[in-house]
Amino acid sequence: MECRAACGACCTAPSITSPIPGMPGGKPAGVPCIQLLPDMRCAIFGSPDRPAVCAGFLPEESVCGNTRADALRIIGWLESETGAS
Numbered sequence: 001m002e003c004r005a006a007c008g009a010c011c012t013a014p015s016i017t018s019p020i021p022g023m024p025g026g027k028p029a030g031v032p033c034i035q036l037l038p039d040m041r042c043a044i045f046g047s048p049d050r051p052a053v054c055a056g057f058l059p060e061e062s063v064c065g066n067t068r069a070d071a072l073r074i075i076g077w078l079e080s081e082t083g084a085s
Contacts, residue, residue, distance in 0.1 A: 001059045001060055001061055001064065002059065003059050004059070004064060004067075004068065004071070005040075006039060006040045006068070007040055007064070007068045007071060008032070008036050008040030008041070008042075008068070009064070009068055009071030009072045009075055010054075010057050010059075010064075010071070010075060011032060011033040011035070011036040011040075011042060011054075012030065012031070012032045012033070012036065012072065013029060013030065013071070013072050013075035013076045013079060014029055014075055014078075014079050015027065015028050015029040015079060016033070016051055016053055016054070018051040018052065018053060019051070020033060020034065020035060020051055021034075021035065021044060021049050022034040022035065023035075026051075029076065029079045030076065035050075042054070062074075063075060063078070
């Protein structure tokens, strides 16, 4: 599966505990990453500054669903079920 244009759910829904440029303490679940551009692309995609957890996230239908709303809901649910928040 390819990333969905104008989605950014993976940059919003999950918590990220590793440092992100501009967010040294990471980010809580449900908060958009500071590196998420207005067009919902990552400003540091491909950069060595991008957290490993972000670089390792691959889009899958089971996680991303069919829409951005699906992805936000599914990733949010996974976050709550794993106790990551």
